Amino acid sequence: MGLSVRLRKQVDRFLLDVSWEIENELAVLFGHSGAGKSMTLQLIAGLMKPEEGFISSNGNTLYDSSGKVNLQPQRRSMGYVFQDRILFPHMTVAENIAYGLKSPTKPAAEKKVKEMIRLFHLEGLGHRYPREISGGQKQRVTLARALIGKPDALLLDEPFSALDNVLRVEMRQLLRDIRHQFDVPIVLVTHDLLEAYTMADKVILYSGGQVARVGHPSEIFNNSSNPEVDFFLALNFPLLVAHTP
Numbered sequence: 001m002g003l004s005v006r007l008r009k010q011v012d013r014f015l016l017d018v019s020w021e022i023e024n025e026l027a028v029l030f031g032h033s034g035a036g037k038s039m040t041l042q043l044i045a046g047l048m049k050p051e052e053g054f055i056s057s058n059g060n061t062l063y064d065s066s067g068k069v070n071l072q073p074q075r076r077s078m079g080y081v082f083q084d085r086i087l088f089p090h091m092t093v094a095e096n097i098a099y100g101l102k103s104p105t106k107p108a109a110e111k112k113v114k115e116m117i118r119l120f121h122l123e124g125l126g127h128r129y130p131r132e133i134s135g136g137q138k139q140r141v142t143l144a145r146a147l148i149g150k151p152d153a154l155l156l157d158e159p160f161s162a163l164d165n166v167l168r169v170e171m172r173q174l175l176r177d178i179r180h181q182f183d184v185p186i187v188l189v190t191h192d193l194l195e196a197y198t199m200a201d202k203v204i205l206y207s208g209g210q211v212a213r214v215g216h217p218s219e220i221f222n223n224s225s226n227p228e229v230d231f232f233l234a235l236n237f238p239l240l241v242a243h244t245p
Contacts, residue, residue, distance in 0.1 A: 003153050003185040007043050007053040009036075016040065016209045026179060026186040028196045030220075031206030037189045040206075041155045044187070045080050046073035057185075058152040079146030079184075083158040086142070087130040093117075093141050094126035100145035116144040119178060136167040140174065147178070153185045161191070168192075172199060197221070 004021040016036040020027075029037040042048040044055055044062075052065040057078070062071045079100075087096050097116050098109050117126055120140040125133055133141070139159060146154060160168045172195065179186060190196060196203055196217060203220040205213040213220055 001059045002057075003044070003187070004054070004056045005040070005044060007040065007050045007055070009039065009043060009048065009050045009053075011039070014209060016043075018206070018209070018211050020204050020211055020214060022185050022187070022202060024183050024185055025201035026188060026199055027202045027204055028200035028217075029187060029189045029204050029206055030191075030196045031212070033191070035206035036209045037206050038157050041080070041157050041187065041189060044076075044153075045078045045155060046071060046076050060152070077149070077152040079149070079151035079154040081139075081142050081146050081154070081156045081159045083161045087138060089130050091129070092126060093122060093128050093130075093133065093137075096130070096141055097144045097148055100148040102149055112148055116148050119181070120144045120174065135163055136170060139163065139167075139171060143174075143178075147182055150182070151184060153187065154182070156186065156188045158189050158191070160195070175199070 002021060002023040006019040007016060009016040014034070014036070016039055018036065018040060029040060031037060039048065043050050043053075044057075046062070049070065050063065050065065053063065054065070055061070055063040057076070060077075061067070061069050062076050063069060088099065091099065094113050094117070098113050101109055101112065113126070117123060120143060122137065122140055122144070125137060130138055130141075143159070160171045163171060175186075176199070188195070188199060190199075200217050203213075203215060203217050204211055205220055
């Protein structure tokens with residue numbers, strides 16, 4: 001049933017005031033640094049609280065300022081992956097993945113963990129600790145942990161930015177391969193133009209804490225009829241504009 005967001009949040013002089021909704025698709029939040037993209041994910045996940053707004057996921061209200069609804073993060077059923085690949089160093093790969101289950105029983109947890117290890121190509125690594133695996137493998141573990149509990153949505157905050165180009169390509173392909181198996185809304189924050197072009201079903205272009213434009217990547221980057229959007233892209237992404245036919 002998708003993810004619906006209407007948020008207003010003031011932090012010092014910065015005001016985030018956005019509204020958008022997506023279905024079970026991959027939406028990229030794209031824009032300059034400091035536009036409010038990562039803040040949006042934190043608000044959706046419940047790590048920050050808006051001044052006012054509304055958030056619903058899969059038909060469930062997570063936050064409603066008018067109705068005084070504000071579910072705690074652990075009740076929001078959100079998978080959240082940061083660029084820093086935060087894993088528990090004292091836990092094995094299998095234990096880190098299992099941590100994403102809400103209330104696992106041992107036999108069921110073991111079965112689900114084995115399935116996630118297979119899906120994310122982590123065979124033979126379940127007994128290892130984070131310090132013993134590569135950066136790309138760590139990011140696979142964080143994705144597996146985020147999805148094992150079958151969340152209502154997956155939030156990805158520049159998850160591949162710390163990887164080299166080869167690993168980044170591999171992780172993009174992995175995300176393409178698994179996304180339809182889980183069939184949930186995915187919100188990806190990225191500064192990478194290639195990721196935005198090749199991964200997104202929908203691009204939500206942020207500028208100065210507001211949504212400047214929403215549409216298919218080709219509509220956003222190639223066929224803009226809005227002078228303000230054209231100016232924003234030329235100012236912040238000149239190489240993109242220079243290579244746009």
